[in-house]
Structure formats: structure tokens, C-alpha cells
Amino acid sequence: MKNNLLKEKEVCEYLKVSRTTLWRMKKEGMPNIKVGNSYRYKIDDVMNWVTKEEKIIYSSKNAEDQKLVEEKEEETQERIVNSYSIDLEYLWQHNLCYLSKIFSTRQLKTLKERLSKYKDLPFSNSRIVKIFTNEYNRLIKEDFQQQNRHPDFDNELNRFISKNDNSIKIIWGNCLDALKRMESESVQLMITSPPYFNAREYSQWGTIDNYLGDMRKIIRESYRVLDNHRVWVWNVGDIFDNDNKVTKSVWGKRRIPLGAYFTKIFEEEGFEFVDDFIWDKGEVESKRHMNGGIDYPFYQYPLNCYEHILIFHKHRLDTTKIPCPICGSLKVNGNTQSEIGVQSWECKNNKCFLRSPNNRGKRFSLRTNMMQYGHNNDPKNLIEKEITNKWRRDIVPFSPVIKINQNGQNIIGHTAPFPEDIPEMAIKYFSYTGEKILDPFAGIFTTPIVARKLHRIGIGIEINKSSFRNAIIKRIDSSSDIFYSNENLYTEYDL
Numbered sequence: 200m201k202n203n204l205l206k207e208k209e210v211c212e213y214l215k216v217s218r219t220t221l222w223r224m225k226k227e228g229m230p231n232i233k234v235g236n237s238y239r240y241k242i243d244d245v246m247n248w249v250t251k252e253e254k255i256i257y258s259s260k261n262a263e264d265q266k267l268v269e270e271k272e273e274e275t276q277e278r279i280v281n282s283y284s285i286d287l288e289y290l291w292q293h294n295l296c297y298l299s300k301i302f303s304t305r306q307l308k309t310l311k312e313r314l315s316k317y318k319d320l321p322f323s324n325s326r327i328v329k330i331f332t333n334e335y336n337r338l339i340k341e342d343f344q345q346q347n348r349h350p351d352f353d354n355e356l357n358r359f360i361s362k363n364d365n366s367i368k369i370i371w372g373n374c375l376d377a378l379k380r381m382e383s384e385s386v387q388l389m390i391t392s393p394p395y396f397n398a399r400e401y402s403q404w405g406t407i408d409n410y411l412g413d414m415r416k417i418i419r420e421s422y423r424v425l426d427n428h429r430v431w432v433w434n435v436g437d438i439f440d441n442d443n444k445v446t447k448s449v450w451g452k453r454r455i456p457l458g459a460y461f462t463k464i465f466e467e468e469g470f471e472f473v474d475d476f477i478w479d480k481g482e483v484e485s486k487r488h489m490n491g492g493i494d495y496p497f498y499q500y501p502l503n504c505y506e507h508i509l510i511f512h513k514h515r516l517d518t519t520k521i522p523c524p525i526c527g528s529l530k531v532n533g534n535t536q537s538e539i540g541v542q543s544w545e546c547k548n549n550k551c552f553l554r555s556p557n558n559r560g561k562r563f564s565l566r567t568n569m570m571q572y573g574h575n576n577d578p579k580n581l582i583e584k585e586i587t588n589k590w591r592r593d594i595v596p597f598s599p600v601i602k603i604n605q606n607g608q609n610i611i612g613h614t615a616p617f618p619e620d621i622p623e624m625a626i627k628y629f630s631y632t633g634e635k636i637l638d639p640f641a642g643i644f645t646t647p648i649v650a651r652k653l654h655r656i657g658i659g660i661e662i663n664k665s666s667f668r669n670a671i672i673k674r675i676d677s678s679s680d681i682f683y684s685n686e687n688l689y690t691e692y693d694l
């Protein structure tokens with residue numbers, strides 16, 4: 200290859216440079232041979248020239264060059280850090296123009312008061328930026344929450360949920376009522392397995408449309424309650440049942456694709472579909488697939504042995520500026536949305552500690568800020584290798600909960616719990632320690648129990664108090680060895 204004459208595309212690939220860079224190099228005297236209207240390059244000559252002229256810097260993907268860029272970046276950062284020191288008073292003055300545009304006088308006063316609590320403490324620049332950003336975001340959020348409450352908002356219920364006592368929070372009642380009363384964007388992750396239409400005796404509907412209509416109302420309300428840029432994990436199976444739309448007789452029975460129906464409803468209610476993990480429930484004991492031994496077309500169907508674990512994002516577009524996570528400046532310009540509903544920003548403070556080699560400011564969004572700084576480098580937020588390996592593919596085998604003992608008795612007190620595998624993945628993948636995790640169809644509280652085990656706040660809503668209370672309390676108690684001592688394992692609230 201070395202003695203060949205390379206074409207423009209080939210030499211670009213060889214040097215790992217773009218066409219524009221090649222053009223510049225050519226202009227600066229890089230050897231080339233004109234053939235008709237195009238150019239050829241003798242690679243030895245090119246490499247001699249590149250090395251002699253130290254033009255290797257052009258190669259943007261080249262490791263050497265990357266190092267040079269990084270060194271230069273560090274140098275620039277150092278220079279700026281040395282000459283630019285910030286404190287809260289500085290950030291206040293620096294941002295006052297924008298702050299007075301978006302906040303009322305009363306809000307400005309609140310922010311100033313809150314910031315003044317940190318005033319005389321010696322903090323590093325990055326800590327100051329964090330404090331300012333947190334207080335700023337808190338005020339923006341409080342304002343949003345107050346303006347977006349449901350008329351049924353219930354102060355007492357929200358105080359119960361927010362009580363900082365590590366207990367599992369049990370809410371007895373209909374989850375639609377509970378959600379209506381809850382603060383907007385106050386829960387960081389929702390996980391559930393809803394009733395699968397008429398699959399169980401404890402919840403029944405007239406037709407599939409009544410059922411989906413009820414579920415839609417709950418999903419709509421949950422959109423308001425789920426925090427922005429957060430996740431809903433919805434486990435559901437495609438059942439075999441009568442949708443009761445035409446006939447109630449056995450002839451109306453068919454496979455009902457609940458997974459597909461819910462995906463559509465979630466999208467229509469503003470969520471973004473992200474993934475569908477297929478839970479492979481393993482071998483099924485039924486012999487139904489034999490179909491009377493008739494091995495002719497249209498007789499054969501597979502047995503159902505999977506469920507969906509649907510993942511949805513909430514991205515409510517919010518164009519309120521957010522401070523640069525590096526320097527705390529609100530001198531930021533809106534970039535395009537990095538994803539539908541995710542506003543991204545670029546820092547325009549030319550004293551910012553971080554600028555790219557071609558002098559572009561830090562680019563960020565609420566979502567990237569959360570992802571980069573939300574974990575706080577806390578080891579409790581690390582996801583173990585076994586978990587990422589287990590959930591590496593989107594078909595994941597694990598066993599359903601065994602509920603029935605050898606004597607045919609239900610040993611768990613509920614007919615449809617999901618295994619801990621589901622909330623464990625959801626919580627580790629989509630939340631940080633200390634955050635609120637809600638299961639609105641809590642059953643025997645698998646989600647809140649796992650949440651607490653993983654140092655999150657577990658909240659569950661369950662409508663059938665009389666049927667399940669004993670089983671729930673027993674289960675929470677029996678998981679108590681994993682919990683912190685001297686604290687309430689659970690607290691209860693009746694709607």
C-alpha cells in the first residue's frame with residue numbers, strides 16, 4: 200500500500216483527517232500529484248512531509264493529537280481558573296439580570312435568603328456552582344409545582360409521602376385519587392404491574408375499553424406526578440381473555456395485546472417509548488400447544504411465556520434557562536433540542552472554566568446535568584456487573600414468583616406479585632439513592648420493599664386493604680433484617 204498512489208478518500212482514511220483538513224494541508228505544501236481533475240498522494244512523501252512539518256496535529260482522531268488537544272485544554276482551563284474565582288455574591292450579581300426577568304420580587308427575596316445561609320462558608324468554585332444551581336432549580340420547581348397542581352391537591356398526603364423517616368409508605372385507596380392529590384413532578388421513578396384486565400378476581404371491568412379508559416386516566420395523572428426527564432417502568436402481559444366487546448361467550452376469547460395497547464396510550468399521553476424488555480418466563484407446563492394433535496395449518500399456536508417490561512421517558516419541554524454546571528452562569532444560549540422535549544444549552548460566559556479548543560462553551564441540558572452529577576460518585580448508585588450482564592439483551596429469562604405450595608395453598612397472600620428482578624433492575628437503572636419510587640398498583644409491595652433495600656424511598660398504593668393488608672405487613676416484616684434498625688418499617692395513610 201505504501202508505494203501506491205492513494206486517492207483523496209483513501210489518504211483521508213489513512214491519516215484520519217477530514218476532507219477540509221486535507222485541503223488545508225495541501226495548501227500548506229503537502230506533496231501531491233495532479234491526475235486530470237483530481238489528486239493522488241504518494242504515502243511515503245506524505246508521511247515524510249507530515250513528520251517533518253509536525254503536521255500530525257491535523258489528525259483529529261489520532262491519539263497523539265488528542266493528547267495535544269487535551270493538554271491545550273488543560274492549559275486554558277488552568278489559566279482561567281487562576282484568574283476567575285466565584286462566590287455566591289458574584290453569581291448573584293452576574294445572573295441578576297435574568298433572575299429579575301423570570302422571578303417576582305418575592306421569589307428573588309426568597310432566593311437571596313436561601314443563598315445567604317451559605318454565605319460565609321469557604322467553598323470551592325464547583326461547590327458554589329452546585330449550591331447556586333440547586334437553590335435556583337428548587338425555586339423554579341416550586342413555582343412549577345404550585346401552578347400545576349390538581350384541584351384535589353392534598354397537603355397532608357404530600358407531607359406523609361415526604362416524611363424523611365426511611366419507612367415504606369403505604370397508601371390505601373384508589374391510585375387515581377391518590378395521584379390527583381399528589382404534588383406535580385414529585386416522584387423520580389414509577390414501576391408497576393397493573394391489573395391485567397379481568398385476569399384476577401380482585402379487579403374486573405365490563406369491556407376492554409372501560410379498562411383501558413380507566414388505565415389511561417391513571418397514566419395521564421402519573422405524567423404530571425412523575426419528575427421531568429424520568430422513567431416509567433410498566434410490566435404487563437398479553438393475556439388470553441374475552442374483551443367482552445362482541446360476545447361474553449367463550450367464542451370471544453382471544454389473545455389481547457395489552458403491551459401494544461399500553462404503548463400507544465403512553466405515547467398519546469406524552470411519554471416517549473424507549474424500550475420493551477421481554478421477560479422470558481421459562482417453560483410452560485401446559486399441553487395446550489398440542490391442539491388435539493392436529494398438525495395441519497391454522498391449528499398450531501405457541502404457548503404464551505413472556506411478559507413486557509415497557510420503559511417510557513417523560514420529557515416535558517422546559518425552556519427556562521438553567522445555569523452552566525461548570526461556572527453557574529445563566530448567560531447561556533439555547534441550542535437545538537438534543538431529544539424531543541429536552542432543551543439543551545451552551546455556556547456563553549467567556550470566563551467559564553471549560554471551553555473547547557475552538558472556544559465553544561460547555562453544552563448541557565437538565566438531563567445531562569442529572570446524568571453527569573446525579574450519582575454523586577456514591578458507590579450505592581453503582582450498578583453491579585451481574586445486573587448489567589443480566590439485562591444486557593432485551594430478552595431476559597428469570598422465574599416468576601412461586602405462590603402455591605405443594606398442598607395447593609397460596610403462601611404469599613396475593614395471586615399476582617412480580618419477582619424482585621423487575622423493580623431491582625428498574626430502580627438501579629433509573630434512579631439514585633434517596634429518591635422517591637412509586638408503585639400505584641402495589642399488590643404486596645414488592646416495589647417499595649426493593650426500593651427501601653436499595654436506599655430509596657418506597658411508596659405503594661393499594662386499593663384492596665381488607666384483602667391484602669395482613670400479607671403486606673407480614674412480608675415487610677419478614678424483609679426487616681435488611682432494613683435499618685430502630686425505625687418504622689412502614690407507615691400507613693388512608694385516602
Ligand SMILES: C[S@@+](CC[C@H](N)C(=O)[O-])C[C@H]1O[C@@H](n2cnc3c(N)ncnc32)[C@H](O)[C@@H]1O
Pocket residue numbers: 372373374375391392393394395401402613615616617618639640641642643644645646660661662663
Ligand atoms: C398485578 S397486581 C400488582 C402486584 C405487585 N407488582 C406485587 O408484586 O405484589 C395489581 C394490584 O393492583 C391493585 N389495584 C387494582 N386497581 C387499583 C387501583 N385503582 N388503585 C390501586 N390499586 C389497585 C390490585 O388490588 C392488585 O393488588
Ligand SMILES: [Zn+2]
Pocket residue numbers: 523524525526527528546547548551552553560561
Ligand atoms: Zn460555563
